[in-house]
Amino acid sequence: MSQYNDGVHRTLRDSDFEPLGEQSTTPLLVRPSRSYWQDAWIRLKANRRALVSLYLVIGLLLFTFIGPMIWRVDPALQDVDQISIAPGADRSALVAEAYEPWVNGQVEPDFAGGSGLRLAAEPTTLRVRLLWDPMPGADNYRVYRNNYPIEDPQALGIPLADITRDNVYWYEDRLDLRARDYYYAVVVLDELGQPTDQFETVEVNVGRVITAVEARNRGLVGAGESLAVGDEVMMPWHPLGTDYLGRDMLARLMAGARVSLFIGLLAPLLYVVIGVVYGASAGFLGGKADQVMMRFADFVVALPFLLFMILFQVVFGIGPGESGIVPMLIALVVLLWPATARLVRGQILQIREEAYVSAAKLLGASHHYLILRHMIPNTLGVILVTLTFAVPSAIFTEAFLSFIGMGVAPPTASWGSMCNEGLKNMLTHPHELVFPAAMISITVLAFNLLGDGLRDALDAKMRSAE
Amino acid sequence: MWAYTLKRVLQGIITVWFIATATFFGMHSVPGDPLSGERASTEAIRANLEARYGLDRPLGEQYVIFLGNMLRGDFGISYTQQNREVNDIIREHFPVSATLGILAVMIAALGGVLWGALTALYRNRLPDYIIMFLVILGISVPSFVFAALGQLGLVGLNSAAGRTLLPVAGWGTVSHMLLPALVLGLGTMAYMTRLMRSSMLEVMSADYIRTAKAKGLPMSRIFTHHQLRNAVLPVITVLGPAIAAITTGGFVVELVFAIPGLGRYFVQAVQQLDYTVIMGTTVFYGAFLVFMVILVDLVYSWVDPRVRLQ
Numbered sequence: 001m002s003q004y005n006d007g008v009h010r011t012l013r014d015s016d017f018e019p020l021g022e023q024s025t026t027p028l029l030v031r032p033s034r035s036y037w038q039d040a041w042i043r044l045k046a047n048r049r050a051l052v053s054l055y056l057v058i059g060l061l062l063f064t065f066i067g068p069m070i071w072r073v074d075p076a077l078q079d080v081d082q083i084s085i086a087p088g089a090d091r092s093a094l095v096a097e098a099y100e101p102w103v104n105g106q107v108e109p110d111f112a113g114g115s116g117l118r119l120a121a122e123p124t125t126l127r128v129r130l131l132w133d134p135m136p137g138a139d140n141y142r143v144y145r146n147n148y149p150i151e152d153p154q155a156l157g158i159p160l161a162d163i164t165r166d167n168v169y170w171y172e173d174r175l176d177l178r179a180r181d182y183y184y185a186v187v188v189l190d191e192l193g194q195p196t197d198q199f200e201t202v203e204v205n206v207g208r209v210i211t212a213v214e215a216r217n218r219g220l221v222g223a224g225e226s227l228a229v230g231d232e233v234m235m236p237w238h239p240l241g242t243d244y245l246g247r248d249m250l251a252r253l254m255a256g257a258r259v260s261l262f263i264g265l266l267a268p269l270l271y272v273v274i275g276v277v278y279g280a281s282a283g284f285l286g287g288k289a290d291q292v293m294m295r296f297a298d299f300v301v302a303l304p305f306l307l308f309m310i311l312f313q314v315v316f317g318i319g320p321g322e323s324g325i326v327p328m329l330i331a332l333v334v335l336l337w338p339a340t341a342r343l344v345r346g347q348i349l350q351i352r353e354e355a356y357v358s359a360a361k362l363l364g365a366s367h368h369y370l371i372l373r374h375m376i377p378n379t380l381g382v383i384l385v386t387l388t389f390a391v392p393s394a395i396f397t398e399a400f401l402s403f404i405g406m407g408v409a410p411p412t413a414s415w416g417s418m419c420n421e422g423l424k425n426m427l428t429h430p431h432e433l434v435f436p437a438a439m440i441s442i443t444v445l446a447f448n449l450l451g452d453g454l455r456d457a458l459d460a461k462m463r464s465a466e
Numbered sequence: 467m468w469a470y471t472l473k474r475v476l477q478g479i480i481t482v483w484f485i486a487t488a489t490f491f492g493m494h495s496v497p498g499d500p501l502s503g504e505r506a507s508t509e510a511i512r513a514n515l516e517a518r519y520g521l522d523r524p525l526g527e528q529y530v531i532f533l534g535n536m537l538r539g540d541f542g543i544s545y546t547q548q549n550r551e552v553n554d555i556i557r558e559h560f561p562v563s564a565t566l567g568i569l570a571v572m573i574a575a576l577g578g579v580l581w582g583a584l585t586a587l588y589r590n591r592l593p594d595y596i597i598m599f600l601v602i603l604g605i606s607v608p609s610f611v612f613a614a615l616g617q618l619g620l621v622g623l624n625s626a627a628g629r630t631l632l633p634v635a636g637w638g639t640v641s642h643m644l645l646p647a648l649v650l651g652l653g654t655m656a657y658m659t660r661l662m663r664s665s666m667l668e669v670m671s672a673d674y675i676r677t678a679k680a681k682g683l684p685m686s687r688i689f690t691h692h693q694l695r696n697a698v699l700p701v702i703t704v705l706g707p708a709i710a711a712i713t714t715g716g717f718v719v720e721l722v723f724a725i726p727g728l729g730r731y732f733v734q735a736v737q738q739l740d741y742t743v744i745m746g747t748t749v750f751y752g753a754f755l756v757f758m759v760i761l762v763d764l765v766y767s768w769v770d771p772r773v774r775l776q
Contacts, residue, residue: 403610
């Protein structure tokens with residue numbers, strides 16, 4: 001423009017009308033412009049703990065929904081030959097002949113000879129055959145079986161039988177045999193039938209066997225394959241072992257995850273939505289309506305939570321031993337919405353007084369616009385964080401109720417009920433408690449850390465701190 | 467102060483009435499009734515039983531009678547244990563739960579304040595990391611797992627020592643209470659530690675701390691009189707809900723450790739559908755919790771006068 005002011009006239013040329021090339025006069029922005037959510041996402045990604053927990057949550061969802069498609073084992077199916085086995089246990093079995101009754105204490109050729117308490121045949125899960133020499137001064141004998149080495153004559157294990165017939169010095173054990181070591185003892189009984197301190201013991205290493213018919217029936221071998229006695233077949237594989245009824249732990253954990261996540265995700269989602277609607281309307285309406293609505297919410301908050309969770313099960317007619325997943329869901333929603341309602345109301349009241357809302361009102365913004373454009377986006381962060389923290393508490397509640405037997409009923413698996421069952425065998429088979437407990441802990445941990453991360457990421461104060 | 471107290475107590479009474487009403491109508495809307503078992507075999511027996519429990523009257527009248535009895539502190543007779551009053555059950559078993567709960571809250575509050583202050587003092591150093599890791603563990607592991615692990619640990623400890631250092635289950639002496647109370651308080655302790663840490667960090671950068679330093683107070687005095695005292699306020703606020711969580715959360719610990727507390731009795735009553743016991747214990751527990759929360763609020767308003775003005 002300056003050429004008109006400096007007083008010199010010149011003719012305009014064509015080149016004066018060509019556009020200028022790229023030349024920026026304004027300074028570059030210090031950082032790219034990002035939306036609130038982009039910003040939060042970037043901060044979340046920078047938080048390693050939150051990111052790991054996010055992966056954990058995704059992994060958990062895959063485990064729950066994709067897992068059962070890959071690991072197609074019925075969680076209620078019992079594998080009676082493999083009860084309470086630990087993960088990675090030996091699962092081979094030898095094919096044996098069908099069981100035949102033992103008559104007259106015959107000894108198999110391989111086991112001939114020897115003295116004292118000894119075996120009369122190869123010990124298998126079908127039967128253990130014991131044989132002993134007559135002991136001096138003995139009228140009768142009592143046979144004991146123990147799971148642990150016998151150190152103290154007072155602790156011989158379970159008495160299996162009293163042998164009272166004359167000239168019988170053998171015993172066949174067929175009682176619930178497992179592939180493990182047993183410690184048998186035979187105690188001499190005096191003429192009154194009282195045990196004396198005279199006894200003999202033997203350690204027996206029982207091998208797992210299966211009959212050919214059984215193996216075929218269960219589909220452990222292909223239809224065309226031939227089976228001979230002494231062949232090795234593989235029993236069904238249980239990557240995480242089995243529980244006290246021989247049910248596959250992995251399949252049960254997946255089934256339990258469905259229950260836990262159903263309650264854990266749906267209940268918070270429902271009550272947070274209800275709480276948001278209730279709290280937002282109370283906060284938005286204000287005045288008398290707000291007071292009445294909030295007083296009612298206060299009453300619900302004051303109800304003793306777990307007591308009423310249990311009461312709800314009763315009121316819905318869910319007795320002990322019946323599955324009450326839907327009542328549990330309803331109870332959670334009914335009892336927990338006020339917390340969200342209070343929070344959202346507080347937020348709305350706060351936002352209502354903000355300068356930008358006054359500015360928007362001044363510019364003629366409608367209620368509709370205010371709610372959609374200012375109230376909801378500004379409370380969304382808080383709501384999201386509440387939701388994330390609500391998930392672990394709902395999962396905890398489900399586990400707790402199932403643990404005391406007021407949640408899901410026996411055939412259905414849930415992490416809480418699995419813990420309850422596992423607790424009974426805690427000393428002998430710790431894996432039955434460890435796996436469900438670990439699943440609960442990992443899930444709760446992941447959602448807690450994710451909530452922490454989200455709270456930090458969505459906190460606008462953190463933005464200026466960078 | 468008096469006006470505030472009166473207002474809170476009135477609110478509490480209305481809340482208890484709300485709990486009682488909700489429980490009453492909840493229990494009476496249950497499909498079937500407590501007498502529809504084999505006990506009421508004939509019409510005559512049934513009528514007699516109904517008259518005994520007052521079930522033959524209209525619901526409205528029953529409600530009025532229930533409220534009247536409740537005001538006199540009478541919750542009726544147990545359905546499953548004839549000749550045993552609900553009051554007796556509460557009188558007998560509640561002290562056990564209360565003892566356990568108070569011990570647990572004490573452990574939780576003391577531990578939370580101590581660990582929280584420690585983590586704040588050692589911020590971003592090794593003790594902070596270790597304690598915060600344990601806190602996350604404490605929040606994420608359910609109490610029944612802690613209970614089981616605690617028992618397992620005790621079994622190991624006792625057999626290692628060759629004698630019973632602490633009993634694994636049961637009730638009676640202080641040694642019976644220690645582990646259950648610790649297990650019961652663990653989750654709350656973790657939560658309080660977190661709360662204490664953040665409030666302590668906030669207090670530590672406050673102006674009055676700088677002033678205290680500037681006038682040459684020794685660090686120990688600043689810690690006890692300025693930092694701890696101000697930082698502990700948020701922990702007191704959550705004491706009310708914590709007592710609520712701990713007393714109602716006591717069921718599991720009472721079940722696992724075989725403690726004859728009211729929580730265990732409540733679960734048992736629910737399993738046997740013993741309606742009077744369920745109603746009585748719920749109202750009693752509800753009233754207890756409501757007034758505990760009020761008590762804590764009053765204490766808080768006494769410690770921090772700003773609350774009263776709101």
